[in-house]
Amino acid sequence: MTHSPPSPDLKTPPDLETLLDQMTLEEQVSLLAGADFWRTVPIPRLGIPALKVSDGPAGARGGGALVGSTHTAAFPVGIALGSTWNVNLLREVGAALAREAHDKGAGVLLAPTINLFRSTLNGRNFESYAEDPFLTGKLATAYVQGLQAGGVAATVKHFVGNESEYQRNTISSDIPERALRELYLRPFEMVVKDAQPWAIMTSYNKLDGTYASEHPRLLEGILRGEWKFDGLVMSDWGGTHSAGASVRAGLDLEMPGPSRARTTLLEEAEHDPATRAAVRQSARNVLQLIERTGTFADPRDTSDSGEREEEYPDTRALIRRAGAEGMVLLKNDGLLPLPQGVRVAVIGPNAATGQVMGGGSAQMNAHRRVSPLEGLRAALGEENVTYALGCDNDRFLPTLNVPVQLDFFDVQSVSFGTQERTGSEQMLFSLPQGLDASDFRATMTLTLQAPHDGTYDLSLYSAGLSRLRVDGQEVIDNWTHWQPGDTYFNFGSDEVRASHFLKAGPHTAVVEFAPKAVENTVAAFSAMRLGFRPPAPQHQLEEAVSAAAQADVVVLCVGTNGDWETEGVDRWGLDLPGRQNELIGAVLAANPRTVVLLQTGGPISMPWLETAPAVLQAWFPGQEAGFSVADVLLGQADPGGRLPQTFPRSLHDDPVHPLEPGLQYPGEHGHVAYQEGLFIGYRHVDRHGLTPLFPFGHGLSYTTFTVSDAQLSADVLEPGATLRVSVQVRNTGERSGQTVVQLYIREKNTQRERPDKELKGFAKVQLKAGETQEVQLELDMRSLAAFDDTRAAWVADAGEFEVLLGQSSADLPITLPLRLLEQWSEPVSSSSKEAHA
Known part of the structure; x- marks a missing residue:
């Protein structure tokens, strides 16, 4: 059957039903x-463009x-943005990312990630916003609004129950209904209702035995039924399991392509009316997404070669400001801010390296990676800043940023050409035309520079088979006995290391590669990574101690990097990797005037906390990291962050008790049971009477604040009423600064199990010295309600409540009584969303 191509007017959005009829x-x-x-x-004949x-x-x-x-702007990671508690800032970030997406020819951004911090060991902890659903929902709503106002679709992910990386492709998250509704679904519900996102991504895992997709x-x-979502639902990459x-x-789009799971879909649709009707509706949702992103009217150049690397001064300024505002001053005994003219020793494994992002699908090729050392030298002058490494925190041997030559062959050794690239880690997504992605050969050739005679460390890991030869001699065999590991989203091997003597000078290294099929892989995934490290100086720690002793102040840069905090594998534990705790202890002994600058994707233990006068949690704050750090350390910016996650004293205080591995964490026999129910984060702390290392919502400023004179619009509520809360916030210090007013609700004498208190309102406030501002917050009935799974309804029982106000979950000096006269309920099946008293 042939079709004569119509001539659609690409500047006028097509009628989708007519277009579907033509297909x-x-x-x-x-x-x-x-x-x-x-x-x-x-579909060119109908004028349907590709959407990237x-x-x-x-x-x-x-x-x-x-x-x-392609180079692009790297923004602060999710937990750093979550630490800002600033909805307006998140809206700005979303708007800036829309422009970045346009430059890459993309109409859809796979963001934001809004899964909660159930455990401190979640590998993608850094990528999400908070342990609390309300805070997460408010921030994500603003991010989506900013992004979509720029014509780029948000893809809110991962829906739902992806709170760890262990066996994420197959494990079943078994979540009690109340916990599912009140915690894990709640931020998605808020974003869907308040921001109308154009797309949702399903999680890899199962929910109560059925794949989320x-x-x-x-x-x-x-x-779609309860929340009235009208956008597109896509799978995570390789997360579709049926046609x-x-x-x-309700899954519209299988990603990536070409299809693996839906190869039989056409045949099924031809023989089954229900499938055929579902296909039409899903095709409509794809067309609607193309329309909403403006791609019908203005088709983008979706080729990778058409991507732009333009850098914007206002984006750099935004990243720098956001990075500083997300930094949390955990402790300060008066050492900060540092005065101008101070002589600083910048020490540690993260001092001279800009740790600006986590690993996995959230990583990118940043325009720059400004290190704390660079930032402080720019601010104080090179003559006032010294540097020492002290120790490393490598999970893997570092890669080399050198030219490499990739040569491609088929299995008969016929050449398919050469590519010139940079870097000793290569992902082989773009293969020469005509080469079978599942059956080819490649070599990566580069030069190793040995500064002196000695024994050097080399390493290799790969998604596929690999071996390393140096000057023609085989050094690493990751081919003959390749074993699956936890690299490359669990599609790669573990790192294989070897020590090899090299004479001073250049040496030719060649990595041979062949793809290898891995069960449940998203596609033909091929990658290789060569690590190289010269022999470590024998007296690194002693040199750091000496540098510390000679400085006025030490900025000790410790933490992790994107190899430790990454998609595909959960966190290693809470202790800082390597000899970092030893380094901290030695430096503090040499110079008590030491700022411990932490860059991690989540909580760590701090055995040195009592002796450290200042601790600043900087997270991974984006490409301007070192400038943001310098701004905060020198008082050019107030540390605006407040913890979005409780920092426990030990793993024993973690709500899922990972010291006892099992069904609750990380899971057993294909299931992980959310046995803690509603009690994660500060809810867990309250329930068990714990004293965390630092509580949820904690963070210090360079000034001080008081909250006072709080008032309710009414202390007795009728069902369905709205409550307004006002409170005076005063800057009682001598410099401008930021704080977050936090509002929690407690139900007294509750008839059902509930957390002691729950966050239901917050406001970021910036005040000059001596300035006072009235903050107003609004609460609806859902703020008082719990989910009744026997009635499938949100229910606020008649009785006594308390409104708690303060500046952290452990600092709530104001308590206001509130009474609800009669029970209020809202069935989730109500299509009109009308409340029922």
């Missing part, structure tokens, strides 16, 4: 899986590989 069933089906890793399938998507939450990477792709109750019942069943369950 064959085969064409409708073709829209429901990607064309490749980043693009949907175009891009990772991710902290920057628009574009269509390239996770390493070595084909869960009818989750996708059709809750998301007709997934479409009928």
Whole structure:
């Protein structure tokens, strides 16, 4: 059957129903899986363009590989943005990311990540916002609003129950209904209702035994039925597991492409009316996303070669400001801010390296990675800043930023050409045309420079088979006995290391590579990473101690990096890796005037806390990291961050008790049971009477604040009423600064199990010295309600409540009584969303 191509007016959005009527069933089906890793399938005869998507939450990477792709702006990671508690700032970040996405030819950004911090050991802890659903929902709503106002679709993820990386592709998150509704679904519900996101991404895991990507109750019942979501639902990459069943369950788009799970979808749709109707609706949702992003009217250049690397001064300024505002001053005995003219020793494994992002799909090729050393030298002058390494914190041997030559061959050794790239880690997404991605050969050739005779450390890991030869001699065999590990999203091997003597001078290194099929892989995934490290100086720690003793002040830069905090594997524990705690102790002994600057993606233990006069949690604050750090340390910016996650004293105080591995964490026999129910984070702390290392909401300023004169618009409420809360905030110090007013609700004499208190309102306030501002917060009935799973309704019982106000979950000096006269309820099945008293 032939079709005469219509001549659509590309500047006028098409009528989607007419367009669907013009499409064959085969064409409708073709829209429901990607064309490749980043693009949907175009249909030129009907004027339907391809739509490009891009990772991710902290920057628009574009269509390239996770390493070595087009340069782009790297924003603070999720937990750093969460620490700002600033909805207006999140809206600004979303708007800036829309421009970045446009530069990459993308109409869809795979962000934000809004899973909660159930455990301190979640590998993607750094990528999300908070342990609290209300804080997460408010921040994500603003981010989505800013992004979509710029014509770029948000893809809110991962829906739902992806709170750890252990066996994430297959594990079933078994979540009690109340916890599911009150915690894990709540931020998604808030974003869907308040920001109307254009896309949702399902999680890899199962929910109560059924894959989230084909869960009818989750996708059709809750998301579309209860919340009235009208956008597109896509799978995570490789997270589609069926053809007709997934479409009928409400999953519109399988990613990436070409299709793996939906190869039989056309045949099923031809023989089953229900599948055929579902295909049409999902195709409509794809077309609607193309329309909403303006791609019908203005088709983008979705090719990777068309990506722009333009850098914007206002974006750099925004990243620098956001990075500083997310930094949390955990402790300060008067050492900070530092005075101008101070002589500083910058010490530690993160001192001379800009740790600006976490690992996995959130990483990108940043325009720059400003280190704390660079930032402080720019601010204080090089003559006032010395440097010492002290120790390393490497999980893997470092890569080399040197030119490499990639040569490609088929299995008969026929050459398919050469590519010149940079860096000793390469992801082989872009292969020469005609080369079979599942069956080829490649070599990576580069030069190793040995500064002196000695024994050097080399390493290799790969998604695929690999071996390393240096000057023709085999040094590492990761081919003959390749074993699966936890690199490259669990598709790669573990790191294989070797020591090899090199004479001073250049040496030729060649990595041979062949792809290897891995069960449940998203596609033909091929990557290799060569690590190289000269022999470590024998007296690193002693040199650091000497530098510390000679300085006025030490800035000790410790923590982790994107190898430790990454997608695909959970965190290692709470102790700082390597000899960092030893380094901290030695430096503090040599110079008590030491600021411990932490860069991690989540909580750590701090055995040195009592002796450290100042501790600043800087997270991974984006490409301007060192400038943001200098701004805060020198008082050019107030440390505006407040913890979005409780810092426990030890793993024993973690709500999922990971010291006793099992069904609750990380899981057993394909299931992880959320046995703690409602009690994560500060809710867990309150329930068990714990004293955390630092509480949820904690953070210090360089000035002081008081909250006082709080008032309620009414202390007795009728069902369905709205409550307004006002409070006076005063800067009682001598300099301007920021604080966060936090409002929690407590139900007294509750008849059902509830947390002691729950965050239901907050406001970021910036005041000059001596300035006072009235803050107003508004509460609705949902702020008082709990989920009644026997009635499938939100219920606020008649009785006594308390409104708690302060500046952290452990600092709530104001308590106001409140009474609800009669019970209020809202059934979740109510299509009108009308409350029922």
